[in-house]
Amino acid sequence: xERHIQAPVSRGEISGLKAxxxxxxxxxxxxxxxxxxxxxxxTLNAGDPLPLKMQDNIIYYMGPSPARxxxxxxxxxxxxxxxxxxxxxxLLDLGLIGMIxxxxxxxxxxxxxxxxxxxxxxxxxxxxxxxxxxIRKSEVIAYEDLGTEAIRRLEVENFPVIVVIDPEGNDLYExxxxxxxxxx
Amino acid sequence: MRMIDVADITQNIKEMxxxxxxxxxxxxxxxxxxxxxxxxxxxxxxxLCQLQENLKIAGEDMIPICQDTGMAVIFMxxxxxxxxxxxxxEEAVNEGVRQGYTxxxxxxxxxxxxxxxxNTGDNTPAVIHYEMVSGDQVxxxxxxxxxxxxNMSRVFMLKPADGIEGVKKAILTAVKDAGPNACPPMVxxxxxxxxxxxxxxxxxxxxxxxxDQRSEIPYVRELEEEMLAQINRTGIGPGGLGGTTTALAVNxxxxxxxxxxxxxxxxxxxxxxxxxxxxx
Numbered sequence: 001x002e003r004h005i006q007a008p009v010s011r012g013e014i015s016g017l018k019a020x021x022x023x024x025x026x027x028x029x030x031x032x033x034x035x036x037x038x039x040x041x042x043t044l045n046a047g048d049p050l051p052l053k054m055q056d057n058i059i060y061y062m063g064p065s066p067a068r069x070x071x072x073x074x075x076x077x078x079x080x081x082x083x084x085x086x087x088x089x090x091l092l093d094l095g096l097i098g099m100i101x102x103x104x105x106x107x108x109x110x111x112x113x114x115x116x117x118x119x120x121x122x123x124x125x126x127x128x129x130x131x132x133x134x135i136r137k138s139e140v141i142a143y144e145d146l147g148t149e150a151i152r153r154l155e156v157e158n159f160p161v162i163v164v165i166d167p168e169g170n171d172l173y174e175x176x177x178x179x180x181x182x183x184x
Numbered sequence: 185m186r187m188i189d190v191a192d193i194t195q196n197i198k199e200m201x202x203x204x205x206x207x208x209x210x211x212x213x214x215x216x217x218x219x220x221x222x223x224x225x226x227x228x229x230x231x232l233c234q235l236q237e238n239l240k241i242a243g244e245d246m247i248p249i250c251q252d253t254g255m256a257v258i259f260m261x262x263x264x265x266x267x268x269x270x271x272x273x274e275e276a277v278n279e280g281v282r283q284g285y286t287x288x289x290x291x292x293x294x295x296x297x298x299x300x301x302x303n304t305g306d307n308t309p310a311v312i313h314y315e316m317v318s319g320d321q322v323x324x325x326x327x328x329x330x331x332x333x334x335n336m337s338r339v340f341m342l343k344p345a346d347g348i349e350g351v352k353k354a355i356l357t358a359v360k361d362a363g364p365n366a367c368p369p370m371v372x373x374x375x376x377x378x379x380x381x382x383x384x385x386x387x388x389x390x391x392x393x394x395x396d397q398r399s400e401i402p403y404v405r406e407l408e409e410e411m412l413a414q415i416n417r418t419g420i421g422p423g424g425l426g427g428t429t430t431a432l433a434v435n436x437x438x439x440x441x442x443x444x445x446x447x448x449x450x451x452x453x454x455x456x457x458x459x460x461x462x463x464x
Contacts, residue, residue, distance in 0.1 A: 177424075
């Protein structure tokens with residue numbers, strides 16, 4: 001099914017999403033990948049406030065290539081989400097509602113998704129040039145010293161993603177291949 | 185003896201880093217087009233179409249095909265009648281990478297130490313493999329390697345008794361474990377034989393062979409064709425979201441090995457199987 005959502009997004013609005021739905025996201029999302037997650041975890045451990053609020057926000061696991069003059073961003077496709085598995089449950093428990101990445105998630109992330117009524121989307125890996133066209137604006141808001149791994153606020157328009165793990169915990173990666181598997 | 189100024193090496197490597205990150209070789213274009221026609225899953229077809237559109241945008245707008253513009257892996261096949269002048273070859277190669285990644289708006293993805301992890305800021309150093317060959321030319325292959333797929337690569341130290349069936353099982357295990365993480369459809373580079381490090385290097389180099397060129401060794405050719413067919417029956421599909429296109433090619437290289445061993449390396453590459461080749 002094709003759906004459109006406006007980010008940030010409420011739990012009510014995503015509760016109907018099903019694994020396999022094709023979703024276009026418009027609005028504000030944030031980037032963070034390995035180093036930013038590590039630093040956010042250290043910040044939480046120290047009892048300090050995070051550089052962005054998690055409530056109802058979507059994090060895109062992405063570190064872009066540099067923007068050419070006059071463009072908001074360079075190539076901007078998803079990175080492998082499992083590297084953030086260690087950090088994601090704590091952020092989901094703080095209200096993070098969605099993650100965009102690629103690849104499988106751990107059992108503890110799935111449980112945190114279900115516990116919080118959140119969602120995991122995949123964007124097409126290796127399509128960074130195409131995906132960059134849906135990004136209208138990009139601004140570093142924290143951890144600038146991390147370069148491509150800094151936290152960025154993105155304004156996106158019809159950013160295309162697919163629901164992989166829905167709020168009920170259904171996982172598209174576990175079911176999608178079955179129909180085409182012919183190994184006996 | 186032929187003299188080559190290392191400044192020429194720098195200039196060429198700079199251009200090749202930019203070229204490889206924006207344009208795939210023709211054989212890759214071809215095989216992606218064919219896969220799009222043959223894919224059975226509707227979502228799989230849609231993803232393959234997006235990948236082709238992505239390649240078009242990358243070339244037209246000069247945006248890297250993938251934001252992970254890789255760690256620069258460089259094969260230098262140096263004719264033994266060549267003498268380099270004007271500086272150190274290794275520094276010239278790294279200078280080419282530095283200029284290519286900085287001036288070409290490529291992502292700087294290299295950290296200075298695997299534990300301390302401070303970004304070097306210019307994507308150096310490259311991983312450079314030198315090989316001495318006959319003649320007075322230098323053949324340079326620049327192969328930027330993304331780590332989504334690199335992380336899913338494996339070395340298996342099999343026993344001689346495991347034989348070809350053991351090799352097939354190893355390849356399939358690596359591909360299945362990689363699944364959606366390695367951005368399928370993948371290109372699978374395999375090295376069989378040699379030692380622990382030799383098989384890994386062969387697997388890496390196998391990725392730079394054109395995907396429409398099969399091995400000249402009959403049993404290896406059969407292995408390549410059989411494994412490609414089997415991988416495409418796993419159901420993993422484009423983006424790992426189901427389908428009949430999981431790999432675009434399986435390239436296998438072999439080398440003599442020890443009486444006690446059967447090393448197998450599986451180096452997985454995503455559909456952005458990048459390399460640029462020049463002969464100086």
